[in-house]
Amino acid sequence: MEETEGGDFLPKGPQQSEATPPAAVDFPVRNPARQLDFTGLGDGASSSVGLALLEVSQPQQSQTPSHLIQQQQQQQLVKPKNQPPKPPPLPQMPFLTMQQAPQPAVSSPHPSVRPAVKPESPRARPRQNLAEVNDGTPKKQKQCNCKHSRCLKLYCECFASGVYCDGCNCVNCHNNIENDDARREAVEATLERNPQAFRPKIASSPHGARDFREETGEGVVLAKHNKGCHCKKSGCLKKYCECFQANILCSENCKCLDCKNYEGSEERQALFHGDHAHNMAYIQQAANAAITGAIGSSGYGSPPVNKKRKGQELFFGSTVKDPVHKIRQFQQADQVKASLPSSSLPLIPGAFAGNALTLGPSKFTYRSLLAGIIQPEDLKELCSVLVVYSGEAAKMLAEERKAAEIQAENSSETLAASSVQDQCQSRKNAEAEKPLIDDLSSGNQAETKNSEESTSNGADESKGRPMSPSTLALMCDEQATIFTPAASPNELSGQSSVTTQLLNRQDLSGTYAEQERIVLTKFRDCLNRLITSGEIKETKYSSLAQTESYQQNEPTSNGVRTDIRSPRQPISNGVEKLVFNFNQPGHIQ
């Protein structure tokens, strides 16, 4: 394992950039410092390996940059214990310095979850100044501590990086000039086993960009591990994991178990911002997701950014280990789908969606059909709607009671009063609808706005987080206490007799019950519609899934593509439809 200094999450080595053609990076470029140049060797060159190297393109001392010489001189000075002073590097073993090195594609300020600097021997310190990353963070060349490998196996980070040991704490080191023959042999053997052994492990994404999430401050790096990790116990959230260590998300290349190193992972985010409030929010999110399985991650303020996602998830995969986890992965998938250029995608519908590049055989995941349907704004809206319904119901019922009283007082006009009551109720129903329509109308506007904002630059947590059911319930209760007294004209009518008070109390109780009934009825309707949305989605994806198997080689084929929509888009949202239905007068009972 290599450790980048500063505890920052700099990748192990420079990312292979687009500027570096694959053919040129068959050998290591990842740690340029004192790095041997394998350029000139192709994949098939392992037999001739010898570290041939820079001499091909960068011959000899005469062209050795002064800073290289300087470093070489320093190497002599700081050579590890039990190593005799090195002679100047042989021509065949040219070095690169950090200055020459391509900057890591990932220089993200990984929030320090670990102490910054690996303890190093005093002798090693002078080298620190040699390597700087562009952000000013000292880039210390790591020192290995190999004891049994002679630093001639890939176990040795120095060797794996293609650099001589320098200032390391290794024992019986052969990764040096003095043991160049042995080293060459080791390199040959290594390349023989794996011609790509010295290739950088981390490859930039085709998009070559990275994204910095304002929300978390974490850099979301669009790169991936060429081989992928195979972590089993670390959740890919420790530096044991090469992906995590390189500050990249696990990819379809990985074969890790219980991976939490994917975009949208609560564990990962918690690790990054460690903020208590956020943690609580994530706990809430996880809990909600576990309970409902229906709320898109975007609903919790996770901005839709370009993301790599963990493995491909086949929608109807059968190997679900952790539903919540998998849901999150799918949420990530949605976001990826939404943000990636369409031309790069085969555009797998809905929950199948994912970057074509991420399609692989290993990750089967289930995602709720309802995922993404409900957005946080929708929940807020729903809450507001229910509150308003509650209030309006109270008013309406109070009116009814009042009318009934009047009717009772005028017993001789019983039949007529009945008619009045009906009229009153009809009128109240109409009035009750009106503010709802207004409210929902504005709500929808707000939703649209929020969606746009979320889509463009990330979610606004302050307004993006949905309320938990308990919060919603509390809110409704609170609102009820506000609305109901005001909505009970009897209380204000001046009738103060005991009989009247008792009657009012009974009325109040009945009003509460009626309020509750109406609100719950509306909520039930809402849930029913949500279920319907899920069923529709299921039907659609089922058919598309079948289509997909025939069209996978035609990424832009029409049928699939036109049906793919971001969950935020109205047609697949379902919530919008649901909200409109709330406005239908007939639904008030």
Place this chain on the structure above:
DNA sequence: GAGTTTGAAACT
């Protein structure tokens, strides 16, 4: 700083 855990690399 010692011991343990972890996962890549090496080996069978």
Place this chain on the structure above:
DNA sequence: CAGTTTCAAACTC
């Protein structure tokens, strides 16, 4: 190719 061993870094105490 899968399972096991070796190794060194990461991590814990």
